Amino acid sequence: xxxxxxxxxxxxxxxxxxxxxxxxxxxxxxxxxxxxxxxxxxxxxxxxxxxxxxxxxxxxxxxxxxxxxxxxxxxxxxxxxxxxxxxxxxxxxxxxxxxxxxxxxxxxxxxx
Amino acid sequence: xxxxxxxxxxxxxxxxxxxxxxxxxxxxxxxxxxxxxxxxxxxxxxxxxxxxxxxxxxxxxxxxxxxxxxxxxxxxxxxxxxxxxxxxxxxxxxxxxxxxxxxxxxxxxxxxxxxxxxxxxxxxxxxxxxxxxxxxxxxxxxxxxxxxxxxxxxx
Numbered sequence: 001x002x003x004x005x006x007x008x009x010x011x012x013x014x015x016x017x018x019x020x021x022x023x024x025x026x027x028x029x030x031x032x033x034x035x036x037x038x039x040x041x042x043x044x045x046x047x048x049x050x051x052x053x054x055x056x057x058x059x060x061x062x063x064x065x066x067x068x069x070x071x072x073x074x075x076x077x078x079x080x081x082x083x084x085x086x087x088x089x090x091x092x093x094x095x096x097x098x099x100x101x102x103x104x105x106x107x108x109x110x111x112x
Numbered sequence: 113x114x115x116x117x118x119x120x121x122x123x124x125x126x127x128x129x130x131x132x133x134x135x136x137x138x139x140x141x142x143x144x145x146x147x148x149x150x151x152x153x154x155x156x157x158x159x160x161x162x163x164x165x166x167x168x169x170x171x172x173x174x175x176x177x178x179x180x181x182x183x184x185x186x187x188x189x190x191x192x193x194x195x196x197x198x199x200x201x202x203x204x205x206x207x208x209x210x211x212x213x214x215x216x217x218x219x220x221x222x223x224x225x226x227x228x229x230x231x232x233x234x235x236x237x238x239x240x241x242x243x244x245x246x247x248x249x250x251x252x253x254x255x256x257x258x259x260x261x262x263x264x265x266x267x
Contacts, residue, residue, distance in 0.1 A: 008229075011221035018218035026211065037184040053187050058180070061214050068218065091222035092240035095215050099244070102211035109204025 008077035009083045015091040017099025018068035022060060027105065031059025034065070115185045119260075122178035129171035136164040137246040139175050140239050142196070165227040168245065169220050176213055179256075190263040202262055211254045216248040 024030065031046045038052025047054055075083060135156065136177040144158040147215050226234045 007221075008225050011225040015222040022211075022214055030153065035184065037264050039174055039186045039232070044151050053191065057183070057189055057214070058209055061217070064214070064218070066124055088165065088226070088234055088237045089240075091226070092219070092237060092244055095219045096216050096240075098218075099248075103208045106207050106211075106227045109200045109207065112198075112200045 006076045006079070009078075009086060010072045012088060013075040013085055014068045014072040015087045016094045017071045018064045019095045021067045022064040023098050023101045023105070025055075025060040025063045026102065029039070029056060029060075030063050031056040032062040070096045114164055115182060119144060119182055122175060122182055123256075125171060126249070126256070129168065130249055132164050132168050132171060133242070133246045133249050135159045136161060136168065139241050140242050142261045162227055163216065165224060169224055171246065172220060172245070172249070176217060179252075187198055187258075190259065193263050194259075197263075199262065202259055205255045206259050209252045212248045213252055216245060219244060257265050 020071040021030075029046045033039075033045065035055040035058050036050050036052065037052060037055055041050070044048075046056060046059065047063045064076070064095065075086075136159070138157045139159045139161050142250055144154050177196075191203075191206075194206075219241055223245060226241060229238075237253045
């Protein structure tokens with residue numbers, strides 16, 4: 001059984017957009033929501049910590065997933081002539097670059 | 113108590129994921145040649161590549177979900193202690209773990225899709241996506257262990 005071409009375009013574009021948005025979201029804190037684990041509360045957008053640490057990771061992932069979802073769904077329904085040249089290589093190259101960038105941004109913890 | 117139980121289940125699911133993705137990665141990057149001997153290493157590499165795909169996707173999602181639940185407890189317990197002890201290198205390693213886990217999620221639809229494609233057209237894409245997932249799973253497994261050894265539950 002093979003998956004459809006539409007899903008293929010969706011999957012490639014999702015794999016491209018998500019890591020880009022994620023790295024940006026972590027750097028400029030574009031969390032869609034904040035979780036305050038000590039209180040068990042959620043806040044819309046990036047909130048300052050309340051009575052303990054604030055968790056932005058869930059918010060960063062949600063921001064990235066929603067952005068990637070919207071772009072990927074639009075791309076999936078574009079005419080085939082526009083998407084047939086979409087390089088499949090980008091489906092692994094961009095996530096790999098995203099991982100390198102995310103790890104590189106953490107070097108501040110290794111030079112203290 | 114609940115978090116300790118979840119941590120153990122998280123670890124067990126991660127072991128299953130580690131085994132599945134390592135089998136697939138070994139088979140795709142180091143395939144068994146025809147007529148090779150039937151020793152342990154050959155049999156480890158001689159698995160049906162596609163049969164692992166759904167299991168890896170489900171196990172990755174399950175491991176990530178359990179990890180996300182535990183992460184809330186880690187943030188208000190172990191993480192605070194690690195910051196107070198100024199253990200910045202382990203702290204940074206864990207930050208990388210969370211980023212890798214998140215980016216790994218983004219590759220799952222493409223990983224699943226390309227393993228569904230017949231023939232060898234996308235062999236390199238499949239191999240690279242498998243390698244990336246394998247690296248993420250190994251990294252996250254080892255760093256999770258290191259952090260747990262430094263400041264795990266009950267410490």
